[in-house]
Amino acid sequence: MKLHNSKILITGASGGIGSAVAKALTQQGANLFLVGRNEQTLNSLAEELLGNHKIIIADINTIEGREHIVKQCSSNGGIDLVINLAGIIDFQFFEKQSEKFIQDILTTNLISPMLLCHKLIPLLKLKENTAIVNIGSTFGSIGHPAFTTYCASKFGLRGFTEALRRELADTSIKVFYLAPRATSTNLNSNALSSLNEAMGIKTDSAEWVANELIILLTSDKHQRYLGWPEKLFIRINALFPSLVHNALAKKVPIIRQFTEQ
Template sequence: MKLQNKTVLLTGASGGIGRTVAKTLARQGAHLLLVGRRTDSLNTLLEELPGQHRAITADISSDEGRQLIATHCQESGGINLLINLAGTLDFSFFEYQSDATIEQIITTNLLSPMLLTRRLIPLLKTREEAAIINVGSTFGSIGHPGFASYCASKFGLRGFSEALCRELADTPIKVFYLAPRATDTSLNSTAVNDLNQALGNKTDSPQRVADALVELVTSNRQQHYMGWPEKLFVRINALFPGIVHSALVKKIPVIRKYTEHQLETK
């Protein structure tokens, strides 16, 4: 899909990756509907973008918010591309997470994108060319200690993307799945950044994720896993999970150290 003059709905637009994605898409000539929960952040972003775009202040985790988004899409004459980017994470061992935190992660990262997508599929079907991009994570393929709830949400999003891609194969809608590795955004706590450094994990910039997203949708590949050796670990974990399991179990003392430090600073 060429992005020039395409109408794109982007959730999580005011976040670290979202802002960069919005700027990258605007430079490609797309018309953007930017979704976020903070009007001031969205308006600031609008001022930074070339071209004419619209902001939608809405919470995708509520039915009211999803209906508001759908209404804006209809009033804009429809959309060509839905990008489910909104997300959240909490770095903690599962037993120490609250029910509210677990529910928020699953709702924001999995349930809300599913419900929003279902509401917009009829609108997307009316276009000659349409697509959905679900932004997941390497942790949607590898269960990592300290991120059990986050992994569950991203594993679910990956499965949803795969099944939906097959369901919509005889429609104009294409479904893409992008799996970034660790990315330098405000979602990462100090403990997460320190853990990545201690484990030697490489971290990508939001711009690299934005470029990968554009490359994915314009190349018409169904999925893309970012980073090396992360994409190799994804394949090894699928074929020989015991190898990755042993490697991560050895790192538990280091991971536990940083989760405990985060608990102390909360």
């Protein structure tokens, strides 16, 4: 899709990947709606960006927040692209998570992006060649110990994205999915970064992920899974899940040690 002069909404714009994506998109000449809950962080980001961009202070998990986002977009010329990037994680065994946190993860990573798409599709239909991008994860394709709730949210997001893409196939709205692997941002706690290091899991920079998103948006593909060997593991898990199960089952004791750090 054409990014120059397009109007793009980014949730999670204040985050590690979100701010890198915002910078990469402004270099392509896009005009942004930057969504987040922290005004100060978004103001500092907007000051760093080329061009004039709109800040929208909103909690995507509230009806008021989502209505505010839609109102701001429709009264400021509509949108060409929605990037659902806001997300949270908890590196913990399922039985140790609180009910509230389980609900928060599913709401932030799955239900709210769905409800936002639901409200924004009519707006996207007002223009030609518009798009939605949902940011998933390697853990949206591989169930991993100590990420059970996060995996459920990202598996759900991947399923939602695939079905919505097919449902909108007779419209001019494209639906993209980008699945990063571990990326160096504040999303990852020290314990999680230490686990990644101990397990030899490579970590990408947010800037590299942002560039991969630009490549996806300007290509004729609709999804991209980032990182090698993660891409291969995703294929193996789809074809031979027992192989991946056996490998990860052996790692449970070491994963447990890191969650207890």
